[in-house]
Amino acid sequence: MNYDDDAAKKWAEDAVKKNVDPLKAIQEGTVKGITELGEKYANKEIFLPELMVGANACIIATDILKAQIKAKKKEVKPLGKIVIGTVEGDIHFIGKNLVSVMLEASGFEVYDIGEDQPVESFIKKAKEVNADIVGASALITATRAEQEKIKKAMAKNGLEAKFIVGGAVVDGAWTERIGADGYANNLVEAVALAKRLTTT
Ligand code: B12
Numbered sequence: 001m002n003y004d005d006d007a008a009k010k011w012a013e014d015a016v017k018k019n020v021d022p023l024k025a026i027q028e029g030t031v032k033g034i035t036e037l038g039e040k041y042a043n044k045e046i047f048l049p050e051l052m053v054g055a056n057a058c059i060i061a062t063d064i065l066k067a068q069i070k071a072k073k074k075e076v077k078p079l080g081k082i083v084i085g086t087v088e089g090d091i092h093f094i095g096k097n098l099v100s101v102m103l104e105a106s107g108f109e110v111y112d113i114g115e116d117q118p119v120e121s122f123i124k125k126a127k128e129v130n131a132d133i134v135g136a137s138a139l140i141t142a143t144r145a146e147q148e149k150i151k152k153a154m155a156k157n158g159l160e161a162k163f164i165v166g167g168a169v170v171d172g173a174w175t176e177r178i179g180a181d182g183y184a185n186n187l188v189e190a191v192a193l194a195k196r197l198t199t200t
Helices: 005-017 022-042 048-071 094-105 119-129 141-156 172-178 187-199
Strands: 081-086 109-112 133-137 162-166 182-184
Touching: 005 022, 005 048, 022 048, 022 094, 022 187, 048 094, 081 094, 081 119, 094 109, 094 133, 094 162, 094 187, 109 119, 119 133, 119 141, 133 141, 133 187, 141 162, 141 172, 162 172, 162 187, 172 182, 182 187
Parallel strands: 081 109, 081 133, 133 162, 162 182
Antiparallel strands: none
């Protein structure tokens, strides 16, 4: 909230030293911070440059905590293969990266194709790895339509993988409208959804 990269880094390192549960630190710390900053941006109390600097501090701290989640990962037989990315035209990656890490730490084999990815990249990777699930993140109303394009392209290419969506502009009504298999708006729900879809 103070746009201070060094303080954010130190805060995350302290949390690691003090053995704070990294998921709790992310959910009650970095995610809470960036959400509050997002509200200030929406209310025009701050502007894009401030949001960018604040997001950077959030990314620095979150990366340190994410590494802890990965380090604690149990070695188990993969629960399934998931291809995940942020849709074309959309550079938001904080939520998508967190979902990737949580899924990986929960025993999924995750292929994160990055942000601003065209429909074809999702399809190509899903075919290549024979994915069980394809996940698409979208945070802008205008880019949300890309999720529907991915769903249609999956059908056209005969992909049988389940399709899940997420991001600030995604809700149950949208998920149903585009025929996706589910959505999640927090990390715990994202893992529960993926588990549900790979065990049924
Ligand atoms: C941080 C941020 C940025 C950062 C992004 C940093 C980065 N590289 O990721 C910066 C400053 C760069 C940025 C830029 C822009 N932003 Co911005 N940004 C945000 C903000 C404040 C927070 C997003 C975030 O990281 N949240 C924290 C994470 C943890 O939450 P999350 O992404 O929602 O993810 C969770 C769930 O949604 C879910 N999830 C996410 N993905 C997936 C995928 C799957 C498969 C599943 C199952 C679940 C899942 O799980 C996650 C974990 O809990 C939001 C406000 C908001 N309310 O979301 C605006 C917001 C998304 N941004 C917005 C806008 C408009 C922009 C810009 C267009 C601004 C501009 N004028 O240039 C640009 C985008 C440029 C582009 N082409 O992409 C708007 C979108 C409005 C709209 N409805 O269309 C928002 C809503 C702000 C607002 N209220 O106006 N932004």
